[in-house]
Amino acid sequence: MKSIKKVAIIGVGFMGGSLARSLKEKFPHFSIWGYARSEKAYNRLKKLNILDKVDKDCRKVVEDADLVALALPVGILIDYLKKIAPFLKKGAVVFDLGSSKQLIEKAARKYLSKDVDFVGCHPLCGSEKKGAEFSSKGLYRGAICLITSSPSKESTKIVKSLWEKLGSRVLFGSSDFHDKVLSSVSHLMHLISFSITQLVPDKYLKFSPQSFRDLTRISGSPASVWTDIFLSNRKNILGDLSKFIKILNKFEKLLKRGDKRKIFKFIESANIKQKKLCVRV
C-alpha cells in the first residue's frame, strides 16, 4: 500500500463516508479526497471533517489519484464512470461499492481506458439510514466483500488487502453469480419489506412486536438507491419474486383447506433452514 498516496471517493454518503473514516483509521498516510455534487453537500462534508480535501470539481478529485472508489447508486455510478474516465491517471485502480454488478462492469469496460484497472466490489453491509452523517469507521468490519471482476492480479491484490485491512472477508464470484445471489438474499428482501409497510394500517402500528420491526427496518432504505438496484437487476429479481409468490400461494392453499400436517411440515422445513443460517459457512 506504500505506492498509494491519493485516494478519491466519488459519492460520500453512508457507504462512501464510512469508507473515508475507516481508510483514514487504517491508512493515515493516505490523502483522501471526496467529491461533493452540490454546494450543500460541499458544506456538509466540510463540516463533517472526514476527508482531507473536498471538491465540487470531480476532475480535481480524481486526477493523480492512485485509487478511486465509486460509492453511488447504480444508475448515477455509471454516469460518473463515464464522467471521470478522461481524467484518470495511467495505472489508477478504480473500484466500486455498487449493489448490482453486471451493468456496472459493462459500463466500466465501455468507458474506462485500458491503462486503468477496474475491480468490481460489493461489501455486503449497509444501513437504512442515508448520508455521511450516519457513516461509521466500523461499518466494513466483519462484513463479506464480494469481488466480482479482477482484471490485473496486482490491482485485485491491492483492493483485496484494502478490504481485509478494514476487517472485511473477501470472497470472489462473477458478476452474474453476484447478481443472482444478491437478488435472492438482499434485493428481494427489500422488496418484501417495502411491500409489508404498504399493507399494515397506521392504526395497527402501535401494536407492532419486535418481529414486525425486524421485517420492516430495511423498508426505510433510500428510494433513490433501491429504485436503481431493482431496475439494474430486474431479470433476477422478477424470477425470485415469481418463485416467492408461488410459495405464498402454496401456503395459502394449505391454510384454506386447514391442512395441519402440511402446515407443520412447511414451518418445520423453515426451522431447519434457519438453523443453517445461524452457522455462517
Place this chain on the structure above:
Amino acid sequence: MKSIKKVAIIGVGFMGGSLARSLKEKFPHFSIWGYARSEKAYNRLKKLNILDKVDKDCRKVVEDADLVALALPVGILIDYLKKIAPFLKKGAVVFDLGSSKQLIEKAARKYLSKDVDFVGCHPLCGSEKKGAEFSSKGLYRGAICLITSSPSKESTKIVKSLWEKLGSRVLFGSSDFHDKVLSSVSHLMHLISFSITQLVPDKYLKFSPQSFRDLTRISGSPASVWTDIFLSNRKNILGDLSKFIKILNKFEKLLKRGDKRKIFKFIESANIKQKKLCVRV
C-alpha cells in the same frame, strides 16, 4: 396483590418460564406452581429451579390457586381450559398468553364456571427459541400486553397491575380487533419469514447480509406453536395474505415495465411508513 398466594402456570416453556421468573422477582411472596406434561419436562423443570413446586398432576397445580396462567400453543391451551375447569376454586382468576384470542375466549366461555373469571391476555413479545431454558425474567419489560376480555372489574384490575408490575404496557381491545391486528403485524410476518427460507438456496446462505438475517430470524419459531396460530386465525391471515400478494403483483408489474417513477414512489411511501414506526405511538 396481597390476596394472592398461589399462582399456577400451565405450560412452562419460554413464555411461561419467563412469567415464573419475573413473577418471582416482583412478587417473592407468591407460591408459584408449574405443571409438567411429562416425566422429561418434570425433570427439566426441577433442574431449572424457577418454580416453587412442579407437578405432573394438573389438578394439584391448579386447585386452591388464586391465579392460573395458561401459556400454551392455542390448540392445547383450549384442551387444558377444559381439563382444569372442574378443579378451579371459586373466585380464581384465569388468564392466558395465547397468540390468537377469539377461539380461546369462546372456549373459556364454554368450559369455565361462572365462579371463575377469565381475562384474555396477549403480551406482544416472544422468541424464536423454545423452552423454559431460554426464558428470562426481563421478557415482559417494555412489551405491550393486550387485554382482550375482562369480565369483572376486580379481576381485570389484578391482571392489569400484574403485567404493569412486570414492566408491560397494557392496552385494551376486543378479541376480534386483536386477531385482526395480530394477523397483520405478527402472523403474516411469520408466514412471510417461513416462506423466505424456502426460497433461498443453501449455497447462497453464506452471502446473507444483516437484512436477510433480520427477515429470517423468526423463521426459527416453533412449528407446534405457529401451526396452531395459523389455523386459529385463519380467516384474517388469509385476507392479509391475499392483500400482500396483490401488493407484490403490483410491484411485479411496475418492475416488468421498468416504471422508474412509480417504483421510486412505491419505495418512498414505504420510507414514510417506516418513519412512523420509529415513533411508537
